[in-house]
Structure formats: C-alpha cells, structure tokens
Amino acid sequence: MADQVSNYKCPNCGGPLRFDPASQKLKCEYCDSLFTQKEVDEFYRQDELAAAAEGTDQKWETETGEWTAEEAAHMRAYSCPSCGATLIADENTAVTICPYCSNPTVVAGQFVTKKPQFVLPFQLDKDKAVEILNDFYKGKPLLPKAFKSKNHIEEVKGVYVPFWLYNGVMECRMNFHAEMVRQFSRGDEIVTETDHFKLVRNGTVTFSGVPADASSKMPDEYMDAIEPFDYTKLKDFDTMYMAGYMADSYDVDAEQDRSRSESRMKASAVKAISSSVSGYTSVAPVSTQVTRIDGAAAYAFLPVWLLSTRWNGNTYLFAVNGQSGKIAGDMPSDTALAIGFFIKITLAMFVITAIILYFIGGGFI
Amino acid sequence: MRKTRFLSTVLVALFFLIGLVLVPIKTSAASANVIDEVGIFSSQQLLDLDDLAYEISTRQQCGVYVVITDDMHGYSERKFAEGIFMNYDLGFGEGEGASGVILAISYGDRYYDCYAYGAAGDTFTTSTLDDLNDLAYQHLVNGDWYGAAESFIKRCDELLTRTGYQYYVPTYTDPPISQHITSTSPEQRRNEFLSRLPFVCLGSAAVGGISVAVMKGKNKNIGVATNADRYIVNNGVKLIDSKDVFVNRTRTVTHIARNDGGGGGGGSIGGGHTYHSSGGVHSSGGGHF
Incomplete structure (x- = not known):
C-alpha cells in the first residue's frame, strides 16, 4: 500500500507537511520547520531502514466495501498512511486530504499511469486567495449587500487542475477579395x-502552451477565464508540490480536449494571417482553410484556488489563478437594485438631455 | 444620505423641466410697435410712442419698432436685435413678406442695436443702421429713453420717405433666416421640444438599460475562450505566400446637379445696395451705453 498512497510527515514532530508557496519548500503546519524534498526523502529512507532492521514493517490491510459494479468502476478506496483511515475517492483523485487527521495524501498510484510532465507550483497562499475574492466584491453596484456583508466562504481548496498544454503549428490558406476606391470630380461629374x-495569403502560425483543462469536473468557462499562466515557472513533476493541495488526474484525454484548443488556435491563426492584409478600402475573405500540420500535448498540473460560498440556497463558485491571482466568478445581481439604478439613470438622462435640448433649441420662455 | 441628495437633485431638475414645458409662453406683441417689458416709459409715453410708430408703419408700409427688454433673452449681441424681431413676429406683412426695422434695447445689459428685415433692407442698409445706432446712443447715454425711441421712429420715417421706399415681397435665394434660433417662434420651438421628448425618453431608457446591463456584466467574468492569441510564439507568424493580384477596374460616374436658379449670395435690389440673401440686414454692431 505504501507504494500507492503516501503523505509527508514532519521528521521533527510528525505533523503534516504542506507545500509552502512562499519558500517553495515543504513546511510543517505545527512546528513551522522547512524541508526540501531531498531532506524528507532521506528521513523516510532512514526510517524505513530502521523499521526493516527491527522487522516491524507495518502491514496495512485495506477493507473492501461492497460496491456495486457501477460504483466500483468509478470509486477507489485508499488507506491513510498516517492514521490508517480509509479514504474513499473517485477514480481520478490524485491528491486528497484525510478527513480524520488532515494529512495531505498523495495517491501515488495515479501518477504511475497518468503522471504529469510538469507542475506549476502555487505562488499564492490561501489567505491571499480569500483577500482576492473580497477585493472582487468591490465595484459591483448590483451585488446584493447581504451577499457581501453576510457572505461566508464555505470552502477554500487549493487544487492542482490537470491541463493539457497544446503546442501546434496551424497552416492557414486564405483568399480575399479586396477593393480600393478612389473618388474625384471632373467638371460636373463625380x-x-x-x-x-x-x-492570396498562405502562412503558418505557431502556438505554444494553449491550455485546456483535462478534468470533466472543472467548468471550462472558469478555467479559461483565469488564464494565462506563466509557463516559465513550470517544474518537472514532483509529488512534493502536491502536499497540502488537492489534485485529480485527468479524465478527459488529450484527443478529446484537442478540438477545443484547435478551434482557439484556428481562430487566432485566421486573425494573424488576415492582419497581413492592409491598404485597401474594403476586404472580404473568399475562402479560408486551416489545418494543423504539427501538434503535441503536454500533461501538466496548474494551480487553482477554488472558493465556494452559499447565498439564498445557491452555491457560488470562484476560481483564482494560484499563480497570478486572476479571479473568475459568477455572482448574483439584486433585481431591486437593478430596477432602482435603471430608473435613476433613465430619469437623470432624461432630465439632462431635455435641458440640453431646451437650450440648444433656443428656449421658448 | 447620498441617495436622498441624488433623488432630490433629480426631482428638482424634473420640476424645472416640467416648469419649462408648462410655463405659458409670453404672448406675441406683434400688434404693438413699441414694447416696454421693463416699465421705463409711463403709460402715456408708451401710448404716444406706439401711436407714432404705428402711424408711420401703416403709412410707409414698413414696420418701425422699439423694443426694450429686461435682458438679452439668451441671444448674443450679434443676434440680439434679429432674434427679438423674429421672436416677436414683427414686420409689416406676413412671413417672408414682412418688412420692418427695429431698435432693440436690453435694459439689464445696457445694450442696443438696430436690425432691418425684408423690403426695409433697401432703405436701412448697414451704414444707415449704424447711423440709427449713433442717434439712439446720443439719447441713451444721457438716460433719455423716450428721446431715443422717438428720434429713432421719426428718423426712420424720414429715411423711408427720402429713399422712396416701397413695400414688396422679396424673393430670397436662401431660407429667410438661416439661424433656427431666430427663424422659429417660441411656440414653434416649444412644440418642437415637446415632440422630441418621447424620443428623449426612449433614448434615456436605452442608456439606463445599457448601464444596468454593464453593471450586471461586472458580476460575471467567466466565459469560454475563443482564441489563442496570447499563445502565439514570438515570430510565430510566417507568411509563405503573399500575392495581391489586380483583377479589374470599374468606374461609375455621377452627374452633379447644379442649381441654375441664381447665386446664393446677395442681390442688388431697389437702392442698389447688397443685403443678405436671407432677408435681414444687420448694423456693423450695436453698443453699450
């Protein structure tokens, strides 16, 4: 079991270790000790050697429930290496948090078959994510006051979202009809x-790192809205970065996600090639043919803070880019406020315009 | 607190607007030749002057007017006398056939100017109007309002007789008055204003609706991306083939319609002077006293 599920415990006090965005190291929640991956690995190696010498290798037993065939196909049960509790997760869960001991637990088995090539470590911590959400509430006149003042964030989750990063070269063949119009007068004639x-415009456009989230659980409109991510900070995948966060393996493979990224690349390719046409009075495309002549996808974990709140019985989700802090969300609007603003603005515009018209028209009193 | 202040501002503005619409328009004083809005003249003086001006106007078939207003009525100095003439619907004859000369005085601004319209423009040229201004000034500067009005009316009579003025309806090449502000009566302008209000209302509602939609849009910033512009690599756009091939040329010719009915400038009528094609003659400029 140890090769399937693992977590990081503090070599000093045994407390859970989490990845700290500020120091980019593993940090103990209880004693604030900082460790590199190498230091922790060395500790475990020594620990295992000692245990082997004593012949006290712990043998974990995993209880298997009686899942239906349908459930069993999508559920997995793991045992927490820290407290021994059984963790139930879906088939794609890669990193979770034990509900009993709060230890972040990496389901290493997920990374055997679906190992990401890259991971973009979190740069923002949880407090910053909450601060960004509170700032997001500002400057929104139709946001219900109760939503702002009595709103309680129910859940804040740091999630490594699986993404496919597509590289590709699009070949674009376009034909246009263009017109150049000149007008001059000659005698009594115009x-x-x-x-x-x-x-004719034929060309290629090269793209790098067009992201498409590879989790069916993540809403695409949220993930697209928090782009871009700075790929220069990408690291080779290491489970160290997972500590303290949630993660799912992909359940949308690169082939399934390809059409979404390709349609984005095609739109941009057409725009880029079209921009080479200039100097005409009018231009209209006659034919457009875009084909992908090269392409590859890399599997990466990108950091996202997911925050959810409840108001009036509805759940509102917000996603914060764990690197840049860009936030995306859909908040409610107060209908009464909207009507009030509509009446005030309409009335004010009416009065101002009427007064201006009165004076422009020369007045009549 | 802010909401109350905003609402009260809107309400005050609304009441002002309603007031503008509902306040009765000052009645036209077309029947009078001497109009004193300020009360400078005694009743007897006003009656005497009006009788004198009316007699001359009828005999000469050219309206002679003196109008004293409390202010400029929103007109610039250049447009003051013209605006008063038009807005009081003055002149002997109707519409484009109106003929007359006016001495307009703003009591509050201590400004005066003369203006002539229609056939009267044959007699009252710019230089003649300047002379009339000078004449009025000599009295006004001494506070002799009655003298200014009386001498103006009498001098107009002399000039009309001396130049052999005859009433006729001129044909104008341009619209009678180019400026909307002087070409429409207050009542017409009020009707125009009222007729535009429904459109103002619709436009305001549209602005209100768009503003609320923009505010509502601020509450939602999610959406599926439709392009990948930011992921194009540096120098990632390569044009392999770029050709611009000329196909043909088309040509359309439009004939310009010319107005053969005569020039739009001035005309030489009667006394041989040139007056504005829109029918009015200004002095070189009025003055303050």
Whole structure:
C-alpha cells in the first residue's frame, strides 16, 4: 500500500507537511520547520531502514466495501498512511486530504499511469486567495449587500487542475477579395473608380502552451477565464508540490480536449494571417482553410484556488489563478437594485438631455 | 444620505423641466410697435410712442419698432436685435413678406442695436443702421429713453420717405433666416421640444438599460475562450505566400446637379445696395451705453 498512497510527515514532530508557496519548500503546519524534498526523502529512507532492521514493517490491510459494479468502476478506496483511515475517492483523485487527521495524501498510484510532465507550483497562499475574492466584491453596484456583508466562504481548496498544454503549428490558406476606391470630380461629374484585387495569403502560425483543462469536473468557462499562466515557472513533476493541495488526474484525454484548443488556435491563426492584409478600402475573405500540420500535448498540473460560498440556497463558485491571482466568478445581481439604478439613470438622462435640448433649441420662455 | 441628495437633485431638475414645458409662453406683441417689458416709459409715453410708430408703419408700409427688454433673452449681441424681431413676429406683412426695422434695447445689459428685415433692407442698409445706432446712443447715454425711441421712429420715417421706399415681397435665394434660433417662434420651438421628448425618453431608457446591463456584466467574468492569441510564439507568424493580384477596374460616374436658379449670395435690389440673401440686414454692431 505504501507504494500507492503516501503523505509527508514532519521528521521533527510528525505533523503534516504542506507545500509552502512562499519558500517553495515543504513546511510543517505545527512546528513551522522547512524541508526540501531531498531532506524528507532521506528521513523516510532512514526510517524505513530502521523499521526493516527491527522487522516491524507495518502491514496495512485495506477493507473492501461492497460496491456495486457501477460504483466500483468509478470509486477507489485508499488507506491513510498516517492514521490508517480509509479514504474513499473517485477514480481520478490524485491528491486528497484525510478527513480524520488532515494529512495531505498523495495517491501515488495515479501518477504511475497518468503522471504529469510538469507542475506549476502555487505562488499564492490561501489567505491571499480569500483577500482576492473580497477585493472582487468591490465595484459591483448590483451585488446584493447581504451577499457581501453576510457572505461566508464555505470552502477554500487549493487544487492542482490537470491541463493539457497544446503546442501546434496551424497552416492557414486564405483568399480575399479586396477593393480600393478612389473618388474625384471632373467638371460636373463625380467619378468613382474601384480597383478589384484577388489576394492570396498562405502562412503558418505557431502556438505554444494553449491550455485546456483535462478534468470533466472543472467548468471550462472558469478555467479559461483565469488564464494565462506563466509557463516559465513550470517544474518537472514532483509529488512534493502536491502536499497540502488537492489534485485529480485527468479524465478527459488529450484527443478529446484537442478540438477545443484547435478551434482557439484556428481562430487566432485566421486573425494573424488576415492582419497581413492592409491598404485597401474594403476586404472580404473568399475562402479560408486551416489545418494543423504539427501538434503535441503536454500533461501538466496548474494551480487553482477554488472558493465556494452559499447565498439564498445557491452555491457560488470562484476560481483564482494560484499563480497570478486572476479571479473568475459568477455572482448574483439584486433585481431591486437593478430596477432602482435603471430608473435613476433613465430619469437623470432624461432630465439632462431635455435641458440640453431646451437650450440648444433656443428656449421658448 | 447620498441617495436622498441624488433623488432630490433629480426631482428638482424634473420640476424645472416640467416648469419649462408648462410655463405659458409670453404672448406675441406683434400688434404693438413699441414694447416696454421693463416699465421705463409711463403709460402715456408708451401710448404716444406706439401711436407714432404705428402711424408711420401703416403709412410707409414698413414696420418701425422699439423694443426694450429686461435682458438679452439668451441671444448674443450679434443676434440680439434679429432674434427679438423674429421672436416677436414683427414686420409689416406676413412671413417672408414682412418688412420692418427695429431698435432693440436690453435694459439689464445696457445694450442696443438696430436690425432691418425684408423690403426695409433697401432703405436701412448697414451704414444707415449704424447711423440709427449713433442717434439712439446720443439719447441713451444721457438716460433719455423716450428721446431715443422717438428720434429713432421719426428718423426712420424720414429715411423711408427720402429713399422712396416701397413695400414688396422679396424673393430670397436662401431660407429667410438661416439661424433656427431666430427663424422659429417660441411656440414653434416649444412644440418642437415637446415632440422630441418621447424620443428623449426612449433614448434615456436605452442608456439606463445599457448601464444596468454593464453593471450586471461586472458580476460575471467567466466565459469560454475563443482564441489563442496570447499563445502565439514570438515570430510565430510566417507568411509563405503573399500575392495581391489586380483583377479589374470599374468606374461609375455621377452627374452633379447644379442649381441654375441664381447665386446664393446677395442681390442688388431697389437702392442698389447688397443685403443678405436671407432677408435681414444687420448694423456693423450695436453698443453699450
């Protein structure tokens, strides 16, 4: 079992270790000790050697419930290496937190078959994510006051979201019809000359790292809205970065996600090639053909803080880019406030415009 | 507190607007030749002057007017006399056939100016109007309002007789008055204003709706990305083939319609002077006293 599920415990006090965005090291929640991955690995190696010498290797037993065939297909049960509690998770859970001992637990087995190539470590901590959410509430006149004042964040989760990062070269073949219009007067006549042109533009556009989230549980509109991520900070995958956060393995494979990224690349390729046409009075595309001539996808974990709140019986989700702090969310609007603003603005505009019209029109009193 | 202040401002503005619409328009004083809005003249003086001006106007078939206002009525100095003439619907004859000359005095601004319209423009040229201004000034500067009005009316009579003025309806090449502000009566302007209010209302509602939609949009910033512009690598756009091929040229010719009905400038009528094609003659400029 130890090769499937593991977590990080403090070599000093045994408390759970979590990845600390500020120091980019593993930090003990209880004694604040900082460790590198190498130091922790060395500790465990020594620990295992000592245990082997004493012949006290612990043998974990995993209880298996009676799942239905359907449930069993999608559920997995793991045993927490710290407290021995059984962790139930879905088939894609890669990193979770034990509900009994709060130890972050890495389901290492997930990374055997679905190991990410890269991970982008968290740069923002939980407090900062909450602060960003509170700032997000500002400057929103239609946000119900009770939502702001009585709103309690129910859950804040640091999640490594599985993404496919697509590289690709799009070949774009476009034909345009363009016109150049000249107008001049000659005697009592106005002459309009229109020159017609056929334009050909063939070219390639190279893309790097177009992201598409690979988890069916993550709403695409949230993940797209918190782009971009700075890929220069990407690291080779290491489970150390997972400590303290949640993670799921992908359940949308690269082939399934490809169409979404390709449609984005195609739109940008057409725009880029079209921008090479200039100097004409009017231009209209006649034909457009875009094909991918090269492509590859890399599997990466990108950091996202997910915050959820409840108001009036509804759950509102917010996603914060764990690196840049860019936030995306969908908040409620107060209908009464909206009507009030509509009436005030309409009335004010009416009065101002009418007064201006009165004076422009010369007045009549 | 802020909400109350805002609402009260809006309400005050609204009442002002309603007031503008509902306040009765000052009645046209077309029937009078001497109008004293300020009360400078005694009743007898006003009656005497009006009788004198009316008699001359009827005999000469050219309206002679003196109007004393309390202020400029929103007009610039240049447009003051013209605006008063038009807005009081003055002149002998109707509409474009109106003919007359006016001495307009703003009591509050101590400003005066003369203006002539229609056939009267044959007699009252710019230089003649300047002379009339000088004449009025000599009295006004001494506070002799009655003298200014009386001498103006009498001098107009002399000039009309001396130049052999005859009433006729001129044909104008331009609209009678180019400026909307002087070409429409207050009642017309009020009707125009009222007719525009429904559109103002609709436009305001549209602005209100758009503003609320923008505010509502601020509460939601999620959406599926449709392009990958930011992921194009540096120098990642390579044009392999770029051709601009000329196909053909088309040409359309439009004939320009010319107005052969004569020039739009001035015309030489009667006394041989040039007056504005819109029918009015200004002095070189009024003055303060």
